Amino acid sequence: MALAVTAYGSKVLREVCEEITPEFEGLNTLIDNMWETMYEAGGVGLAAPQVNKAIRLFIVDTVQVFEGMDEEDKAELFEDEEGIKEVFINARIVEESEEWWADQEGCLSLPDLNGEVERAWSITIEYNDREFNKLTKTFSGYNARVIQHEYDHTEGILYIDHVSGISKRLMKNKLNQIAEGKISPKYRMRFAK
Incomplete structure (x- = not known):
């Protein structure tokens, strides 16, 4: 069942999330x-x-992006990797590369907005998969970007916290509209007010 996406302005988006155990109900x-x-x-x-749960859980599917790219873009954004479809539970980024790169990002909690964000080109992350197997993997390029974006959510950080001051000022009116529920998203959302 599709859930309502929590909108910018909701308190839960700014919480540092709690780890969970395999016994987490539901x-x-x-x-x-x-x-x-x-x-x-x-x-x-x-x-x-x-989705209004302050727990250390996120999902990523970049396979859909990877499959839609031409070979040149795949080589540039994915290097030797392919797209991934994974569940990350209790994740902790343990290493970031010194190489960073900027690209546009958006967020389902902030519809119709995007901004340029710098992220580490590669990361090493420890996490549990859906079956609670403990994994440590290194991801790069587009995969690493999406993981870092979702990981930030579990730390109470939004991508707009990484954009330049002028970009954030330009977003201010739209951010207020989202927080006040004065938008018409294409999917169901939960607003703070």
């Missing part, structure tokens, strides 16, 4: 609902705070 249903919500909204990632 976890598998929540994950299934998050996939459905993400696809219905047209996203490539979704974090639990975006």
Whole structure:
């Protein structure tokens, strides 16, 4: 079942999320609902705070982006990787590359907005998968960007916290409209007011 996406201005988006155990009630249903919500909204990632749950859980599917790219773009944005479809539970980024790159980002909690964000080109992350297997993996390029964006959500950070001051000032009116629920999103949303 597709859930309502939590809109900018909601307190849960600014909370540092709690770790969970395999016994977390309704976890598998929540994950299934998050996939459905993400696809219905047209996203490539979704974090639990975006469905009003302050827990360290997010999902990423860059396969859909990878498959839609030409070979030149794949080589540039994915290097030797392909797209990923993974569940990340209790994730912790343990290493970032010194190389950073800027690209446009958007967020389902901030519809119809985007801004340029610098991210580490590659990261190493420790996390549990859906079955709670403990994994440590390194991701680069577009995969790393999406993971960092969703990971930030579990730390109470939004991509707009990374944009330049002038960009954020230009977004101010739109951010206020989102926070006040004065928008018409293409998917179901939960507003703070």
